[in-house]
Amino acid sequence: MGTVILGVNSAYHESSACILKDGVILGAVEEERFNRIKHAKCSRVDNADELPDRALAWALKSAGLKPNQVDHIAFSFDPDERLKANKDLHEKGVPTGDFGTPEGEETFHRHLHKAAAELKRRFPKAEFHFLRHHLCHAGSTFFPSRHEKAAVLAIDGIGEFNTTWLGIGEGNRLTPILEIPYPNSLGFVWEKISEHLGFDVYSGPGKVMGYACISDPIGEDTGVDYAERFRRVIRLTDSGFTVDNEVMRFRTRDFSGLEPLFGPRRPAIVDRYEEASIAAGLQTVTEEVFVHLARLLHKKTGLDALCMAGGVTLNCVANARILRETPFKYLHVMPAANDGGTAVGAAAYLWCHVLGNKSRPRLDHTYLGPEYTEAEIETALDTAGLKGVKSDDLPRQVARMVYDGKVVAWFQGRLEFGPRALGNRSILADPCRFDIRSRLNNKVKERESFRPFAPSVLLSDASRHLQIPSDLDGAEYMLLAVPVNEPRDAQRIPAVVQENGSTRVATSRPHVVRPEVNPIYARLLEEMKSLSGLGMVLNTSFNISEPIVCSPADAINCYKRSKMDALAIGPFLVSR
Numbered sequence: 409m410g411t412v413i414l415g416v417n418s419a420y421h422e423s424s425a426c427i428l429k430d431g432v433i434l435g436a437v438e439e440e441r442f443n444r445i446k447h448a449k450c451s452r453v454d455n456a457d458e459l460p461d462r463a464l465a466w467a468l469k470s471a472g473l474k475p476n477q478v479d480h481i482a483f484s485f486d487p488d489e490r491l492k493a494n495k496d497l498h499e500k501g502v503p504t505g506d507f508g509t510p511e512g513e514e515t516f517h518r519h520l521h522k523a524a525a526e527l528k529r530r531f532p533k534a535e536f537h538f539l540r541h542h543l544c545h546a547g548s549t550f551f552p553s554r555h556e557k558a559a560v561l562a563i564d565g566i567g568e569f570n571t572t573w574l575g576i577g578e579g580n581r582l583t584p585i586l587e588i589p590y591p592n593s594l595g596f597v598w599e600k601i602s603e604h605l606g607f608d609v610y611s612g613p614g615k616v617m618g619y620a621c622i623s624d625p626i627g628e629d630t631g632v633d634y635a636e637r638f639r640r641v642i643r644l645t646d647s648g649f650t651v652d653n654e655v656m657r658f659r660t661r662d663f664s665g666l667e668p669l670f671g672p673r674r675p676a677i678v679d680r681y682e683e684a685s686i687a688a689g690l691q692t693v694t695e696e697v698f699v700h701l702a703r704l705l706h707k708k709t710g711l712d713a714l715c716m717a718g719g720v721t722l723n724c725v726a727n728a729r730i731l732r733e734t735p736f737k738y739l740h741v742m743p744a745a746n747d748g749g750t751a752v753g754a755a756a757y758l759w760c761h762v763l764g765n766k767s768r769p770r771l772d773h774t775y776l777g778p779e780y781t782e783a784e785i786e787t788a789l790d791t792a793g794l795k796g797v798k799s800d801d802l803p804r805q806v807a808r809m810v811y812d813g814k815v816v817a818w819f820q821g822r823l824e825f826g827p828r829a830l831g832n833r834s835i836l837a838d839p840c841r842f843d844i845r846s847r848l849n850n851k852v853k854e855r856e857s858f859r860p861f862a863p864s865v866l867l868s869d870a871s872r873h874l875q876i877p878s879d880l881d882g883a884e885y886m887l888l889a890v891p892v893n894e895p896r897d898a899q900r901i902p903a904v905v906q907e908n909g910s911t912r913v914a915t916s917r918p919h920v921v922r923p924e925v926n927p928i929y930a931r932l933l934e935e936m937k938s939l940s941g942l943g944m945v946l947n948t949s950f951n952i953s954e955p956i957v958c959s960p961a962d963a964i965n966c967y968k969r970s971k972m973d974a975l976a977i978g979p980f981l982v983s984r
């Protein structure tokens with residue numbers, strides 16, 4: 409029996425669990441997929457001990473392990489470090505008892521220790537380790553990457569106190585170079601501006617990124633240059649960047665510092681170019697920070713490869729600018745760049761850096777979550793009163809439907825780990841139809857009309873319309889926005905390209921599919937190719953305003969209340 413490490417994240421949100429055995433990732437899943445609450449829980453001072461119960465239970469069961477077989481628990485947060493750095497800040501306007509106040513930080517500290525006590529109780533033979541949050545983000549991207557030595561950049565809202573970590577990974581070691589402290593937080597800027605524009609704090613940043621694409625930073629009504637306004641608040645420095653917290657007022661509900669720059673706080677999302685220009689201004693300055701940090705890191709390391717993680721690195725447009733404008737030749741982004749990924753990072757960091765093992769965990773795909781047997785799927789269909797027809801060639805049948813303009817839900821194999829559906833819990837449509845985009849946004853996904861869609865494309869066809877970099881890493885996980893080859897390519901695949909407001913360059917964030925990684929999905933793309941001449945589908949996550957579906961029952965519920973045409977689940981096809 410080898411060494412079993414259980415990686416756990418529960419400090420803020422995106423609670424998750426990962427099981428690592430002898431340096432091999434056996435499974436990883438976010439609690440939101442089970443409890444059906446987006447991000448699993450809100451970030452509060454008093455709920456760090458709300459553990460990812462079902463994720464933990466699944467991780468253990470799927471690996472065929474009993475609680476007393478866990479040797480180590482790797483927890484992706486350090487409460488003592490947190491308390492020391494935050495309890496004496498005395499920030500203006502922060503409500504007593506909240507993050508950043510002595511009372512709030514004492515409460516947070518207590519609940520983190522409660523989480524540890526409960527984990528020790530459940531796994532009595534395991535040695536418990538609190539690990540610093542950014543080392544876990546850094547560990548989640550570098551150790552599973554293919555690089556023996558790489559620069560590493562972690563950017564999020566906040567860890568214990570730092571918001572950005574720059575360092576170097578070599579073999580089984582991570583070494584810090586520079587850390588940027590709160591309140592200089594790019595993640596928090598995105599959260600606060602999301603709220604200012606009427607989005608919610610958790611799902612907002614992703615939507616604001618899509619919103620930014622439809623305009624440029626110059627306000628249509630006012631002529632204001634919002635990038636310039638953001639540059640007054642976010643400044644590049646020799647040691648990274650600073651954020652003016654007199655304006656942002658993080659940790660308060662006060663938006664008045666933002667009003668002179670960006671107008672009054674919007675009570676709800678306003679679908680106007682003026683607001684989109686504010687988003688575009690933030691996007692522009694975020695890209696400038698990314699490029700600046702990457703150049704800084706390159707200057708200090710002289711390395712070719714950069715590995716990134718942390719919620720802000722889900723920004724596929726900013727990631728692409730690093731590849732385009734800095735000396736780095738290779739860019740690897742952890743597909744679960746959010747806090748969910750720190751469960752993997754904590755386990756990997758413990759295995760490699762703390763325990764000193766030379767072998768590193770691999771991450772060749774994100775299919776690390778639950779899967780279901782044919783019998784389980786059949787039972788779920790029966791229970792729901794749905795008739796599934798067993799198909800002898802499902803990829804072919806589904807490709808035909810998609811080619812004919814149908815929208816088909818696709819449920820196969822193991823659930824993806826991370827926020828992107830990559831062909832196991834996906835909704836598929838024809839990327840060549842212009843009208844499919846508004847149909848999907850308005851009628852199927854019930855979401856804002858400006859939200860973009862991305863394609864899954866066979867590796868062999870990826871470069872036909874898109875400028876795919878030779879290093880595929882980011883392009884395999886929808887983490888890199890790449891331009892079309894020529895303007896007319898945008899007309900060939902109109903449903904999966906965005907015309908970027910500021911540059912008017914059409915881009916797409918592809919999921920490049922290698923047949924050895926997902927054979928049945930690659931087969932479907934081959935069938936698309938035989939029909940349309942192009943091995944590509946539009947791929948959007950299988951959910952409607954909820955976490956991505958996990959079980960057959962989730963899939964069936966989502967399908968039933970949707971306007972999708974069909975559901976391909978395991979070997980079965982259900983049509984309306």
Ligand SMILES: [Fe+2]
Nearest residue numbers: 564566719747
């Ligand atoms: Fe984080």
